[in-house]
Amino acid sequence: MSIFPYLVAAWLFLVGLYGIISSRNFVHITMCLAVVQSSTYVLLLAIGYKVGGVAPIFADVPVGTPAVDPVVQALMLTDIVVEATVVALLLALAVQIQKAAGTVDPDRLLELQG
Amino acid sequence: MNRNRRHVLFFVSAAVLFALLAWGMHDLPPFGHYRGPYGDLVNSATVYERHITDAITAVNFDFRGFDTLGEESILFMSVIGVGTLLRRQTKERKKDDAGESDELETRRAPDPSDAVKVITLGLVGPLVVYGLYIVTHGQVTPGGGFQGGVILATAPLLVYLAGDLKTFKHITSHSLVELGEAAGIFGFVAIGLLGLALGGQFLRNVLPLGEAGSIFSGGTVPLLNLATALAVAGGFISAIYAFLEQTVEMRMEGEE
């Protein structure tokens, strides 16, 4: 049980990677990339968790109560917002590829040279 | 290499990687027994040293504020990339000017019903207030610049959903959006330089720390929250508008 969250993170990473290499559509690839990024969230969350800990907000609990790690949560927070803009950039690339080459299939792009 | 060979190669290497990861994970601290000292140190220091009750906002904007500046610059550059990639090329503009707009008759969307209009337009005000609430209370309760900025960025979409395309275009193509985004990043750097000038270190917390639990606590953190919210909201509105731009043009031409 104690390594179950880490195994889930590794599983999500590999499943997303499988989706990327076996995909026939650029938009599908971008969504699988979102799954791969979520595997890092699971890993970070699992590292910082403390059994019996509360959320690290001390507005209503006294300061000494054991709380989970706030540093990894801060990392995840900015990461989620940046992920959305990177996905937007990849989607814009996919739209331009469709306009220029007529297809969003990565396998067929090698044939449509020139 | 063809597809099947690629799949076989992937499955072999994925199995090896999974085995390596599982072997390496046995040495991690067992789940639930957090060992490291840094988290406990931050938890005990935020309220007394910085008068901030939300430890995550303190880490994001005070203890590790420089990392947040890096993340915001990634956001900024991605938005520039989206705007550049989706700009209207000259041949598209010439086609539209010549009147050869290739919109099918069936693509014109129907006007939304009155119920939808009332609900969406009625929710715009509360949504903006809610977004501002989340931004300003970032140092007291869960929230902060990032979450509040994205909530604020979805407010113009309600206008689009209500079918009011002219107002939507007026809001999102206004130069204030780009100005706000640039002002957000610039404000972050300016506050950092203020810390450098008054305290000797970039992004040092130099303003008076208020009382823990009130909005004006934490010195520079409320200002950094506002700057981040501006940057994130402006960035998301620009990105979404870049995607929606040609759709809006087609629909407006169909209506007139």
Added chain:
Amino acid sequence: MLIMQVAILAFVAVTGTAVVLTRDPTNQVIGLSFYGLILALMFFIYQAPDVALSQIVIGAVALPLMFMLGLSKIRRNEQQREELKSKQKQEKAA
């Protein structure tokens, strides 16, 4: 509490696999939105409310929105291309 933690992790793994195995992008966007919501629930159960707030707003609203917009643009470009091709065929036949 322990049962809820194990169950939500298993649910996340299954939903992630489902998102990857859905091939049609339009269907996958709905699955991605649901996956974002389940992730936010997981963050909440693991005592991370700030991250859950961020994930709900982005993963269930902003991300599917951008995907839908991108997909509609791609579909319109495809339709324009096909119209152009059929026009050229008619001109050749005539």
